Amino acid sequence: MPATIAVVSINPPTHKRSRGHWANVAARIVRNPLAMIATLILLTLIFIAVFAPWIMPTDPFATSMFTRLKPIGTPAHFFGTDELGRDMLSRLILGGRLSLFMGITPVLTAFVIGSGLGILAGYAGGFINTIIMRTIDVLYAFPSVLLAIALSGALGAGIVNALTSLTIVFIPQIARIAESVTTQVRRSDYVDAARASGANAFTIVRAHVLGNVLGPIFVYSTSLISVSMILASGLSFLGLGVKPPEPEWGLMLNTLRTAIYSQPWVAALPGAFIFITSISFNMLSDGLRSAMEVKQ
Amino acid sequence: MTDERDIGGPRQPLLQVRNLLKHFPLKGKGLPFASARSAVRAVDGVNFDILKGETLGVVGESGCGKSTTARVLMQLIQQDSGELVFDGETVGSRALPLRQFRRQTQMVFQDSYSSLNPRMTIEDSIAFAPTVHGVTSREANTRARDLLARVGLQPERFAGRYPHELSGGQRQRVNIARALALEPRLVILDEAVSALDKSVEAQVLNLLLDLKQEFGLTYLFISHDLNVVRFISDRVLVMYLGQVVEIGSSDQVFDQPKHPYTRALLKSMPSMDPLQRTMEAPLAGDPPNPINPPSGCRFHTRCAYAQPVCRQRTPMFANDDSGHGVACLRYEADTASLFASEVSYA
Numbered sequence: 001m002p003a004t005i006a007v008v009s010i011n012p013p014t015h016k017r018s019r020g021h022w023a024n025v026a027a028r029i030v031r032n033p034l035a036m037i038a039t040l041i042l043l044t045l046i047f048i049a050v051f052a053p054w055i056m057p058t059d060p061f062a063t064s065m066f067t068r069l070k071p072i073g074t075p076a077h078f079f080g081t082d083e084l085g086r087d088m089l090s091r092l093i094l095g096g097r098l099s100l101f102m103g104i105t106p107v108l109t110a111f112v113i114g115s116g117l118g119i120l121a122g123y124a125g126g127f128i129n130t131i132i133m134r135t136i137d138v139l140y141a142f143p144s145v146l147l148a149i150a151l152s153g154a155l156g157a158g159i160v161n162a163l164t165s166l167t168i169v170f171i172p173q174i175a176r177i178a179e180s181v182t183t184q185v186r187r188s189d190y191v192d193a194a195r196a197s198g199a200n201a202f203t204i205v206r207a208h209v210l211g212n213v214l215g216p217i218f219v220y221s222t223s224l225i226s227v228s229m230i231l232a233s234g235l236s237f238l239g240l241g242v243k244p245p246e247p248e249w250g251l252m253l254n255t256l257r258t259a260i261y262s263q264p265w266v267a268a269l270p271g272a273f274i275f276i277t278s279i280s281f282n283m284l285s286d287g288l289r290s291a292m293e294v295k296q
Numbered sequence: 297m298t299d300e301r302d303i304g305g306p307r308q309p310l311l312q313v314r315n316l317l318k319h320f321p322l323k324g325k326g327l328p329f330a331s332a333r334s335a336v337r338a339v340d341g342v343n344f345d346i347l348k349g350e351t352l353g354v355v356g357e358s359g360c361g362k363s364t365t366a367r368v369l370m371q372l373i374q375q376d377s378g379e380l381v382f383d384g385e386t387v388g389s390r391a392l393p394l395r396q397f398r399r400q401t402q403m404v405f406q407d408s409y410s411s412l413n414p415r416m417t418i419e420d421s422i423a424f425a426p427t428v429h430g431v432t433s434r435e436a437n438t439r440a441r442d443l444l445a446r447v448g449l450q451p452e453r454f455a456g457r458y459p460h461e462l463s464g465g466q467r468q469r470v471n472i473a474r475a476l477a478l479e480p481r482l483v484i485l486d487e488a489v490s491a492l493d494k495s496v497e498a499q500v501l502n503l504l505l506d507l508k509q510e511f512g513l514t515y516l517f518i519s520h521d522l523n524v525v526r527f528i529s530d531r532v533l534v535m536y537l538g539q540v541v542e543i544g545s546s547d548q549v550f551d552q553p554k555h556p557y558t559r560a561l562l563k564s565m566p567s568m569d570p571l572q573r574t575m576e577a578p579l580a581g582d583p584p585n586p587i588n589p590p591s592g593c594r595f596h597t598r599c600a601y602a603q604p605v606c607r608q609r610t611p612m613f614a615n616d617d618s619g620h621g622v623a624c625l626r627y628e629a630d631t632a633s634l635f636a637s638e639v640s641y642a
Contacts, residue, residue: 021415021458189411190421193471196370197425197478198398207424211415 021215028291035287038280045277049096056090060247069263080266082252083259088266092273095247098159099274102241102248103229103281106163110170111221117171118178119213123186123205133179140172148231152240162241166228170221177220181213215292222285226278233274249274301400301481302348304384309345310482310514311369311401316342316378318368322587337586338364339375340538343613346482351508351515353529353546355522355561357583361538362518366486369516370403382482399429402475406487408467412459412474419444419455422474429478436477443473446510447503465496469503476511484516489524501528522565526550534558537586537594540613544620554622556599593625601626603634 029035048055057078064085072080079088121132139147151165185191186209194204233250235241242248244255252270260267319335339361346352354362368375371387371394382400385392402425405411412421422440427433441451447469459467468488475483485504489497501524508515519525525532525546532549534542534557542555553559560579579598584590590597596606606625614628615621625631 189405189407190413192367192370192372193403193405193411193474194413194424195372196398196401196403197428198395199424199428203428208413208416212413 021211025215025288025291029287032287032291034283035291038283038287041276041280042284045096045280046100048093049100052094052097056087056093058087058090060086060090060094061245062086069259069266071263072265072269079269080263082256082266088269091247091252092249092269095249095252095270096273096277098242098246098248099229099233099250100277102159102163102166102232103225103277106166106170106228106232107221107224109163109167110174110224111217113167114171114174115178115214115217118175118217119182119205119209121175122179122182122213123201123209125183125186129179132175136172136175139168140176144169144173144227145231145234148235149238149240152235157240157243159242162232162235165235166231169231170224170228173224174217174221178213178217181216182209185209185212219285219288219292222288223282225281225285229274229278229281302383306348308348308384309381310348310383311346311516312381313342313344313346313365313369314379314381316365316368316380317376318364318373319376334587337538337589339368340586340589342378342535342538342540344533344540344543346514346516347531349512349514350530351517351528353525353532354516354518354535355520355525355532356535357561358520359583359586360535361586362520362535363486364538365535366403366484366516366518369484370401371397399478400480401482401484402478402480403484403486404468404471404475404488406490408464408471408491409459411471412467414459417456417458418462418470419451421459421470422477425474425477439477440473443476444470446476446507447473448499449473463496465492465500468492468500472500472503472507476507479511480513482514482516484518486518487520488517490519490521497524504528522550522562534561537583537589539594540621540623541595542620542622543615544618544622548618548620552620554620554627555595555624556601556626557595560598560600593623601635605631605634 058076064081067074067077067081067085069083069085070077070081072078074080077087077089079092082088082091117132117136121129142150148165148169151168152162155161155165191204191208194208199207229249232241233248233253236248236250237254239254242251244251249270253267253274256263256267256270316339318339319337321335342361342365344352354365356362364373367373369380371380380387380397382392382397387397388394412418416424419437419440422443423433423436426436426439431439441455444451444454449466449469454462454466454470459470462470468491471488488504489500492500504515505528507513515528517525517528529546531544532546533540534549534555536557542549542553542558544554549558550562553562564579581598584594584597590607592608593599593602593606593611596602599606603625609625609631611623611625611628613621613623626635
C-alpha cells in the first residue's frame with residue numbers, strides 16, 4: 001500500500017508593509033517617560049491657551065486698588081493678584097496664549113526659511129553654498145539676544161516686529177544645521193545612485209534628501225522653541241514686544257519686578273511658567289532626538 | 297539576442313574610454329589665492345575598450361584609481377579631459393545626451409547599506425529610476441516586483457521592507473535589481489561583492505552571471521579580489537597609480553602576465569600548495585604618492601626589473617596581435633635589450 005505523503009503548503013506571509021521610520025520613532029518616544037511627561041504638560045498648556053477665554057475664572061484686565069498684591073491662596077484669587085489688583089490666575093492663563101505663540105511662531109517660520117536655505121546650500125554646494133552660508137555667518141556672528149534686541153529696536157515695538165526679529169535670529173541657526181545634514185546626505189551613495197538614474201536635482205531633493213534631513217532639522221528646531229519663548233519674554237520685559245495691559249509671561253515678570261520684596265512668590269509665577277514650558281519643550285526635543293538616533 | 301538599441305553592431309565596442317584624465321586639485325591651505333599647483337592624479341590618461349557582452353575585470357591596489365574611473369564612467373564626476381564613446385556615440389553629444397547614456401549604464405556600489413535610501417521601501421527604491429524616465433508608478437512598481445523575484449527575493453515578503461531589515465547579501469541583491477530597473481546595457485560593479493561573506497559572495501556572483509545571460513548585459517567588474525576577478529572576467533585590466541599597465545584576456549593576464557606589477561600582484565595571491573607558500577611579500581611598501589608620481593615608468597620604484605632607463609622614459613602602451621597589451625619598457629623594441637632576460641620574483 002503506497003504511503004500517502006502529506007502535502008503541507010506553507011504560505012509565505014502576505015505582503016505586509018513594514019513600519020516606516022516615523023512609526024518607529026513614535027513607538028520609541030511613547031516608551032520614554034520624560035518625553036511623555038513633557039508632552040502631557042505641553043498639551044495641557046496648549047489646551048489652556050486655546051480655550052483661555054472659557055477657562056479663566058475672572059476678567060484678567062479688571063483692576064482693583066483694594067486687592068493689590070494679594071498672596072497666593074487668597075480666596076477668589078488662587079494665584080494672588082498683581083500690582084494693579086488683577087487676578088494672576090486669569091492673567092497667567094490668557095498670557096500663555098501670547099507666550100506660546102511667540103515661542104512657536106518664529107521657530108516655525110525660521111524652520112521653513114532656514115531649512116530651505118540650508119538644503120539649497122548643502123545640495124548645490126560650491127559657489128551657491130559659499131554665498132548663502134557666508135551671508136548667514138554674518139548674522140550668526142551676533143549673540144542671539146543682542147541681535148533680537150537690536151532688530152526689535154530698529155523695527156520698533158510690537159508683536160509682529162518682535163516675531164520678525166526672532167525669526168531672523170533663528171534662520172541662521174537652523175540653516176547651518178540644515179546645510180550640514182544635507183551635505184552629509186548629498187555625499188551618500190543613494191544620492192549618487194539617484195543621480196546615475198538621470199533624475200534632476202529637484203526630484204532627488206524631493207524623493208531622497210528631504211525625508212532624510214527634515215527629521216534632524218525638526219528636532220533641533222524644537223529645542224529652539226524654549227529659547228524663542230525666553231527671548232520673546234525678554235523683549236516684552238524690555239518693552240519691545242507685547243505692550244501692556246496685554247498679559248504675556250515675560251511682560252508680567254517685568255511689571256511685577258517692583259513687587260519682588262513684598263510678594264516674591266507671586267512675582268516669580270510668570271517665570272515659573274516660562275521655565276516649565278521651556279523645559280518641557282527641551283525634554284520633548286531630547287526625547288525626539290534619542291528616538292531618531294537609534295541605529296536601524 | 298538582438299537589441300534594437302545596438303547601433304554599431306557586435307564589433308563596435310560598447311564603451312571606448314579615450315585619454316581619460318581626472319585630477320583632484322589640492323586646495324591651498326585656507327588662502328584663496330595661494331593656488332597650489334599640485335593635484336592628486338587619480339586617473340591619468342586611461343584608455344580601454346569594453347566589448348559588447350563581455351565582463352571586463354579591473355584590478356589594482358587601493359588608491360590606484362579604480363573607483364574614480366568608475367565614477368567618471370558613470371559621469372558622477374566630470375572628467376578633466378578625455379572622452380567616453382558609448383556604442384559609437386560620444387557621451388554628452390547631441391546623438392547621446394547624458395540622460396540617454398545613464399539609462400543604458402548603471403552602477404552597483406560597494407556599500408550595500410549606504411547605497412539605499414533608509415527612508416524608502418526597497419520596492420520604491422527600485423521603482424524610482426523608471427519613474428524618473430516617465431514610466432507610470434504602477435508600472436514601475438510591477439517592474440520592481442518582477443526584478444525582486446528575479447534576484448531571488450520574494451516580492452510578497454520583501455517589497456515593503458526597509459533596507460535595515462535586510463541582510464548584506466539581500467541588500468546587494470536589491471542594489472542589483474535597482475541597477476537593472478532601467479534595463480541598462482552596461483553595468484559597472486564597483487567592488488559589488490567585496491563586502492559580502494564568502495558564501496553570500498558566491499551566490500551573488502552566480503546571480504550576476506545568470507542575469508548577464510538573461511538580459512544580455514556587459515559588465516565592468518572592479519575588485520581587488522583576484523580570485524573573484526578571474527572567476528567572472530573574460531578580460532582583465534590592471535591599473536597602477538591612475539594608469540592602465542596591462543590588459544588582456546583573463547587567461548593571458550593570469551597565466552602569462554607581462555607587466556612586472558601584474559606578476560607581483562599575482563604572486564601575492566596565497567597559494568593552495570603549502571610548498572609554494574609565499575614567504576616574502578612580492579610587493580614591498582605602499583604605492584607611491586599619486587600627488588607626485590615617480591618619473592618615467594611609475595612602477596620603477598618597486599620593480600625588480602628596473603633599470604636606469606625606467607626612471608627617464610615613460611613606457612608606451614602597446615597591444616600585441618592577440619590583444620594582450622602592456623606598458624613596460626621591457627617589451628619595447630629599442631629598450632628590451634637593456635634588461636636581464638629574467639628575474640625571479642621573491
